[in-house]
Amino acid sequence: MSDQYSDSELSLDVSPKPSRKKPMFPVGDALRDFLKHHGREVKLPVAYRDLQRFIYSVPLKDKEGRESLWETVVYDKREWDYIREGLVHIYAVLKTEGDLSFSKHLDVSRIDYCAFGNSQPFRIRIINKFNDNYDHYYIKIADASRIYGLELEHMLSPNRITFFTHNQTLVEEHIPGIPGDTFISNYLQRPDTNIIRLAKEFVKFNERCFVRLLGDMRSYNFVVDITPDIEDFQYRIRAIDFDQQSYEGRKNLYRPQFFKENLPLVEATLKYLNKESIEQYQSEERTMMTFRLVSARYRIKEILDIMGRDKISSPEKIAQLGQELSDFHGGKANLLKCHSMGQLVKEHLKVCLRKNLLLIPRFKGRFED
Structure with a gap:
């Protein structure tokens, strides 16, 4: 595992708490034009x-x-x-x-x-x-933070999202699945639950939330989708709440592994996966995010440029997150130069996925602007 992920293995240090009340941010003209265009x-x-x-x-x-x-x-x-x-x-x-x-x-x-x-x-x-x-x-x-979160989920996760806006109204499809807290209470200890496959998916979910800075993924803010497979089951963890897209200043609020509500999943992961397996699944998820990024690179660049000029957090939280991310990645100076959450998301994608982007020659450098 590279130095920038030196402490990315799952942890039992479950302590962060999101802000008690996040303000709603209006949909600006640039974001509205983007929504109309797409x-x-x-x-x-x-x-x-x-x-x-x-x-x-x-x-x-x-x-x-x-x-x-x-x-x-x-x-x-x-x-x-x-x-x-x-x-x-x-x-x-x-x-x-x-x-x-x-x-x-x-x-x-x-x-x-x-x-x-x-x-x-x-x-x-x-x-x-x-x-x-x-x-x-x-x-x-219609909250700008949530709309940015929905768009990034649509483009950077394995899930497609259907939603529409009209003035100050937002319409979202239902995302099917077992609520995470219900799954932990009623399904996690069932004999037919494949804990290893579930742990693998939790590592991947944790990774993609952190890379695209989606916060507050406590168990009741995601669902578990179970799909029967050859002789067993596959699991997909899907976010269902996107209000906390790039709002908080604390780095660990973007890592589901640190919420006490998710502790049973963290414990199961640490019990059944070794360090090498966790690193493998993190790398797999970053690779898939890279493929999704390059396939939708123009639309992602467009939304991140708009997000970079928008106000969806406070200057104090932006500065704090930039500093914590820079420290986490070994002193990446560009993260300290960001003046908005949109700029931080764009720079964080570069930092996390640069190694994978460089392995695709025809897309090399395309995301650098």
Whole structure:
């Protein structure tokens, strides 16, 4: 393992805590133009502010009868017909590019609201009236930090993300999977769980969060997707919360291994993987991120240039993160010269992936500007 990753093996030092409340950052003109150019800005019939006009709510319980952080909201009959029709239309935009020919057998069965967290989302349950099959999507306040996080996830992770914006409204598809905290409680110790494969995926997830500076990946902010494979299962850990894209100043807040909520996964990883295996999986993930970067290099450069001019954190946090990353990578001076979180993300990608980029001759130097 190279010197710049000399302390990147998983650790039991679980101590960092994110800021109690992150501010929402408005979507600026440059980011709005980017969203329009790439088909993310779509005129929507229902806005976030429309959903805020519910008249009352009732607590929502989970399948075990325990109270959740969600509450089901109810609207006045005069509002409901307009909202219901608009939400079905939005679902068609998400799933069929706005083709409404399939919408006659769709309906809204429930709208849930969560006041916990920064985005305060509404969760829309769409049901097929013929067979009672249902799906979900989310409507949130459009926050620049979250949009940058979604775009970087779409381009740099193995997962594609569907989302749209319209003015101050953000619409996101549902990301399926078992919530990380539920997985740790109910699945981690099951005899059919392949702990070694899960540990390998946790190392890779930890690496890609750190390289692209996605923070606050505590267990309830990611899901575990289980796929049956030849004689066993494969695991994919997917982030579901992107509010903390490049906001905090502490380096370890971008490394899921340091959160106490993830401790059982860290312990399992240290138990079943040796140092050489961890280094191998880190290298594999950096290699795959490099391939994704070069395949979407123009779009990534465009979004990072916009992000570099945008304000999505405080000067104190930017300076702190630049210093901690520079120290971690052995005194990389360019990290100390960054004056925005966008510049830090771009420089950090260069530092982490430069070795891999140099192995691809036809892309050598293309990301240096």
